[in-house]
Amino acid sequence: MSMIYGLASMAKESIKQIHQLDASTHNVANINTPGFKAERVFFPEGTTGGSASETAIVRNPSFRIDYSPGLVQQTGNHLDVALRGEGFFAVETKNGNAYTRNGSFTVTPDGELITQSGDYVLGASGRIIITGRDVHIDERGTVRVDGDSVGTLRIVEFENPDMLSNLGNGLLGDPGNSAGLADKEDPEVHSGCIELSNVQAIQAMVDMIKIHRSFETYQKVMQTLQEQEKLSTTRIGKV
Amino acid sequence: MIRALWTAATGMEAQQINQDVIANNLANINTIGFKKSRADFQDLMYQIYSKTGAETSEGNQLPIGMEIGMGVKPMATQKLFTQGDYQQTENDFDWAIEGEGFFQIDMGDRTAYTRAGSFRIDKNGYLCNTEGLKLIPEVTVPEETVHFTLDKGGTWTAADELGNTLASGRVEMAKFINPAGLTSIGRNLYDATEGSGDAVTGYPGEDGLGTISQHFLEMSNVNVVDEMVKMIVGQRAYEINSKAIQTADNMLQMINNLKR
Numbered sequence: 001m002s003m004i005y006g007l008a009s010m011a012k013e014s015i016k017q018i019h020q021l022d023a024s025t026h027n028v029a030n031i032n033t034p035g036f037k038a039e040r041v042f043f044p045e046g047t048t049g050g051s052a053s054e055t056a057i058v059r060n061p062s063f064r065i066d067y068s069p070g071l072v073q074q075t076g077n078h079l080d081v082a083l084r085g086e087g088f089f090a091v092e093t094k095n096g097n098a099y100t101r102n103g104s105f106t107v108t109p110d111g112e113l114i115t116q117s118g119d120y121v122l123g124a125s126g127r128i129i130i131t132g133r134d135v136h137i138d139e140r141g142t143v144r145v146d147g148d149s150v151g152t153l154r155i156v157e158f159e160n161p162d163m164l165s166n167l168g169n170g171l172l173g174d175p176g177n178s179a180g181l182a183d184k185e186d187p188e189v190h191s192g193c194i195e196l197s198n199v200q201a202i203q204a205m206v207d208m209i210k211i212h213r214s215f216e217t218y219q220k221v222m223q224t225l226q227e228q229e230k231l232s233t234t235r236i237g238k239v
Numbered sequence: 240m241i242r243a244l245w246t247a248a249t250g251m252e253a254q255q256i257n258q259d260v261i262a263n264n265l266a267n268i269n270t271i272g273f274k275k276s277r278a279d280f281q282d283l284m285y286q287i288y289s290k291t292g293a294e295t296s297e298g299n300q301l302p303i304g305m306e307i308g309m310g311v312k313p314m315a316t317q318k319l320f321t322q323g324d325y326q327q328t329e330n331d332f333d334w335a336i337e338g339e340g341f342f343q344i345d346m347g348d349r350t351a352y353t354r355a356g357s358f359r360i361d362k363n364g365y366l367c368n369t370e371g372l373k374l375i376p377e378v379t380v381p382e383e384t385v386h387f388t389l390d391k392g393g394t395w396t397a398a399d400e401l402g403n404t405l406a407s408g409r410v411e412m413a414k415f416i417n418p419a420g421l422t423s424i425g426r427n428l429y430d431a432t433e434g435s436g437d438a439v440t441g442y443p444g445e446d447g448l449g450t451i452s453q454h455f456l457e458m459s460n461v462n463v464v465d466e467m468v469k470m471i472v473g474q475r476a477y478e479i480n481s482k483a484i485q486t487a488d489n490m491l492q493m494i495n496n497l498k499r
Contacts, residue, residue: 014494017490018241018243019288019305019307021241021483021486021487021490022241022242022243022307023307023308024483025243025247025250025480025487026246026307026309028247028250028476028480028483029246029247029250029253029308029310029311029480030250030282030310030311031250031476031479032253032254032257032280032472032473032476033280033281033311034279036282039306039307039308041307062304063304063305063307075277075317075319075321076319076320076321077320078417079417080419102281104279104317106419106434107417107420107434107436108433108434109433111416111436116279116281116314117281130416131416132416133416133439133441133446133447134446135417165285165287165304165306166306166308167284167285168282168284168285169281169282170282201476204479205482208482208483208486211486212486212489215490216493219493219494219496219497222497223497223499226497226499
């Protein structure tokens with residue numbers, strides 16, 4: 001019985017490594033995605049020993065988004081903006097408000113400021129409409145068309161950003177309104193730049209090696225356990 | 240199956256597109272008025288394993304849930320309208336735009352826009368681009384013209400040997416609120432799109448439009464060093480994605496070897 005439990009727990013450990021690899025690979029796939037933040041899956045310790053409950057091991061998998069800043073690249077486009085320090089641009093999607101670090105914006109035919117995937121970029125007082133000749137976004141996030149302000153980008157920060165969840169398309173959501181949304185004071189915006197992905201190739205490579213080797217270890221343990229089991233069923237039977 | 244296999248495949252595909260864009264930039268390193276592109280990516284949807292704030296079987300609330308992404312997708316290619324370098328020429332009809340704006344080219348059914356100011360005169364005396372498409376508004380250069388001058392504001396004068404003005408006019412340019420939204424139709428030309436907004440025309444040097452320099456050409460804004468660095472980064476990104484596939488494959492193999 002205990003051996004079977006050993007096998008089962010090793011299988012659970014292996015599954016954890018597969019989850020880790022899935023997350024790591026997602027990071028690696030987004031190594032060139034502007035504004036992308038790496039995510040890490042981790043499994044809280046302390047649930048393995050003592051209790052014989054097998055589910056305890058993979059019961060509470062968690063992920064955490066790494067909000068460290070990415071490098072900033074100059075593009076020269078007026079509607080590309082990078083945010084300095086913490087914070088997010090607020091956007092309006094079909095399913096409510098969302099938040100992003102990807103400040104590569106464009107406009108609709110009506111001049112509404114949108115993200116590359118078509119969500120409306122929010123200003124302090126709703127959508128921002130740009131019609132005119134010359135657009136410029138200043139350091140405070142104020143959008144100026146031909147010198148006149150048409151709105152200020154709404155830049156927010158969260159007391160507890162760990163509560164945010166990924167929505168894809170570079171967006172983060174706060175479905176439970178539990179992350180502590182607040183407008184960022186004195187934001188600093190750089191126009192003509194975008195923030196690159198914060199995925200570190202070295203970190204990703206090290207993670208993959210670690211995952212691979214841990215997985216291999218668990219598999220070896222499982223093989224050993226199987227062999228032991230075989231021995232005990234064949235040899236003990238002979239005595 | 241391990242999802243990482245498919246996730247890494249999306250990563251490799253994205254890097255391929257990235258390399259295609261870089262290769263096109265490099266191929267046009269000597270194309271007059273060429274503007275480089277950038278491939279834009281976004282992360283794909285996430286699979287939610289456990290929701291943040293969800294209740295566990297013991298009645299506790301999960302402080303943080305788990306969600307794992309499915310990779311990356313190519314989103315858009317954007318043109319980067321930074322200024323290219325200038326090259327001096329002896330040709331009266333080589334014009335470079337300093338600052339923002341586009342020359343307007345008559346495509347027959349619509350207007351196209353270009354930064355390539357390398358013009359010539361067709362057999363009827365009209366100024367046209369190297370493909371023979373007329374500049375808008377039309378510039379007609381009389382046959383007897385010996386001196387053709389163009390000032391920074393776009394006013395042109397065609398004069399004979401003695402300096403008598405034969406014809407004159409003013410070149411107009413177009414400007415877009417979001418030039419990054421223009422689509423390239425090849426041959427150095429751009430079409431206006433919903434994303435770029437409508438063209439606003441005006442005279443050079445006015446209303447934020449750039450000025451024109453005669454006897455100069457604007458070269459491509461592709462920077463070899465930049466593109467090489469991007470190519471290296473792209474290649475390494477491709478490589479690391481392939482390593483992820485190898486890792487997943489190895490792990491699958493180990494699983495298969497469990498049963499002997």
